[in-house]
Amino acid sequence: MAKKRDGERSTNRRKNISKSPAKTNQSSESSNSSSNSDQTLKPLNLFLIFIVISAISIIVYRTLYGSTAVSVVRSVYDRDLVKTEVKYHEIIAEHSRVSSNLSRFFQNPVLAYVTPWNSKGYELAKEFSYKLNHISPVWYDLKRSPRALGTELGINTDALLFVLHSSQGANLVLEGRHNADKGWISELRKKGDAQIVPRVVLEAVPMDLLKKKKQRDKAINLIIAECSEMEYDGIVLESWSRWAAYGVLHDPDTRKMALKFILELGQAMHSVGLEMESKKSLQLVYVIGPPRSEMLKEYDFGPEDLRTLSDVVDGYSLMTYDFSSPQNPGPNAPLKWIHSVMQLLLRSTDSSSQTLAQKIFIGINFYGNDFALSGGLGGGPIIGREYLSLMERYRPSLQWEINSAEHYFVYTGDQNDQHVVFYPSLLSIAKRLEEAQSWGAGISIWEIGQGLDYFFDVL
Numbered sequence: 466m467a468k469k470r471d472g473e474r475s476t477n478r479r480k481n482i483s484k485s486p487a488k489t490n491q492s493s494e495s496s497n498s499s500s501n502s503d504q505t506l507k508p509l510n511l512f513l514i515f516i517v518i519s520a521i522s523i524i525v526y527r528t529l530y531g532s533t534a535v536s537v538v539r540s541v542y543d544r545d546l547v548k549t550e551v552k553y554h555e556i557i558a559e560h561s562r563v564s565s566n567l568s569r570f571f572q573n574p575v576l577a578y579v580t581p582w583n584s585k586g587y588e589l590a591k592e593f594s595y596k597l598n599h600i601s602p603v604w605y606d607l608k609r610s611p612r613a614l615g616t617e618l619g620i621n622t623d624a625l626l627f628v629l630h631s632s633q634g635a636n637l638v639l640e641g642r643h644n645a646d647k648g649w650i651s652e653l654r655k656k657g658d659a660q661i662v663p664r665v666v667l668e669a670v671p672m673d674l675l676k677k678k679k680q681r682d683k684a685i686n687l688i689i690a691e692c693s694e695m696e697y698d699g700i701v702l703e704s705w706s707r708w709a710a711y712g713v714l715h716d717p718d719t720r721k722m723a724l725k726f727i728l729e730l731g732q733a734m735h736s737v738g739l740e741m742e743s744k745k746s747l748q749l750v751y752v753i754g755p756p757r758s759e760m761l762k763e764y765d766f767g768p769e770d771l772r773t774l775s776d777v778v779d780g781y782s783l784m785t786y787d788f789s790s791p792q793n794p795g796p797n798a799p800l801k802w803i804h805s806v807m808q809l810l811l812r813s814t815d816s817s818s819q820t821l822a823q824k825i826f827i828g829i830n831f832y833g834n835d836f837a838l839s840g841g842l843g844g845g846p847i848i849g850r851e852y853l854s855l856m857e858r859y860r861p862s863l864q865w866e867i868n869s870a871e872h873y874f875v876y877t878g879d880q881n882d883q884h885v886v887f888y889p890s891l892l893s894i895a896k897r898l899e900e901a902q903s904w905g906a907g908i909s910i911w912e913i914g915q916g917l918d919y920f921f922d923v924l
Contacts, residue, residue: 586914699748731777833888
């Protein structure tokens with residue numbers, strides 16, 4: 466526009482010169498003055514045009530995408546990623562992009578496991594601590610100490626095997642302190658209010674532990690002492706599956722002893738206040754497996770057990786995953802199966818069932834399975850990076866299995882062998898959160914380092 470105006474002025478000047486020669490000098494001076502003024506205004510005009518265009522661009526962007534900064538990532542719901550028809554390239558492109566929105570979609574309690582062999586879980590626990598109520602690092606084992614026992618009795622290793630099965634007073638030890646990371650715990654404390662409840666697995670021979678009061682007291686004291694010294698908020702205890710493997714739960718008397726130990730532990734933990742918050746007792750979360758059928762076996766943890774322990778157990782970590790196996794390939798945790806397990810555990814429809822439901826953390830797997838369908842059954846668990854590798858290599862077509870509410874795909878390997886892969890998706894996780902919400906229950910995640918980052922968007 467500036468050039469056009471200069472051209473018009475130049476033409477007019479030429480016309481004036483031809484008509485009024487006597488005014489040539491005056492016109493020349495006027496022309497020089499006008500030219501100098503135009504040269505001064507030209508950069509200013511360009512600058513003003515740039516400002517106007519920039520302002521319009523900002524207004525248009527904010528109108529289309531909101532008033533947030535360019536770097537802000539919208540949620541997976543806003544990006545239309547929570548759906549049945551998922552494309553492999555969407556997963557590859559979007560899995561690491563997590564919403565900047567700090568709000569929680571799932572308001573019930575969330576228990577998240579992290580493992581020492583997967584450092585990614587530690588980082589995710591810090592990043593998303595505001596979406597977690599309980600964080601359980603898998604650190605501890607309660608067991609008998611062969612070394613201490615051998616030294617005490619002055620026997621060699623060969624004879625020790627016999628003594629381990631016959632001794633009445635083997636030393637109990639709580640192993641795992643070397644896994645504990647105080648710096649990581651300190652960072653978590655600064656970021657939010659999530660409770661630190663490390664997992665403790667009872668590896669000790671059950672008969673010695675359950676039948677002898679001194680052994681039970683020793684085990685309880687070891688756990689409470691560790692919680693007090695390390696300033697934990699409590700523990701997640703896993704023992705039921707171990708007791709079932711030892712045959713303890715098949716006998717009615719020893720089964721009662723097993724429940725008695727949990728009662729004694731819970732009572733002792735609730736009577737102890739944390740040094741950092743004396744009004745708060747230590748929390749006990751107990752791991753339970755899902756009953757496999759309505760006809761409960763003696764080794765199943767059932768509704769009566771749930772009620773027996775309800776006053777001393779603060780939560781139940783329900784392992785509703787691993788439904789399928791290499792011998793029977795299929796979905797990881799069919800939604801209808803999860804629903805039936807909850808129905809079985811909460812048979813009564815009175816108010817006590819609603820209260821008990823609030824103590825249950827429905828298990829959600831963040832890992833998947835790659836099962837072989839031909840060339841001999843096989844395969845096993847896969848985690849996020851392995852899943853992404855399969856996506857990039859085979860570019861599969863994902864299918865939604867409506868009965869299990871899970872995504873899966875089939876691929877042919879290098880040996881011309883067929884595989885089926887079931888791995889969590891945004892929609893499968895969202896469906897399980899809806900199920901938990903319908904019961905008023907929480908969720909437990911095994912384990913957060915095995916999933917994809919954008920899974921946290923639906924929590």
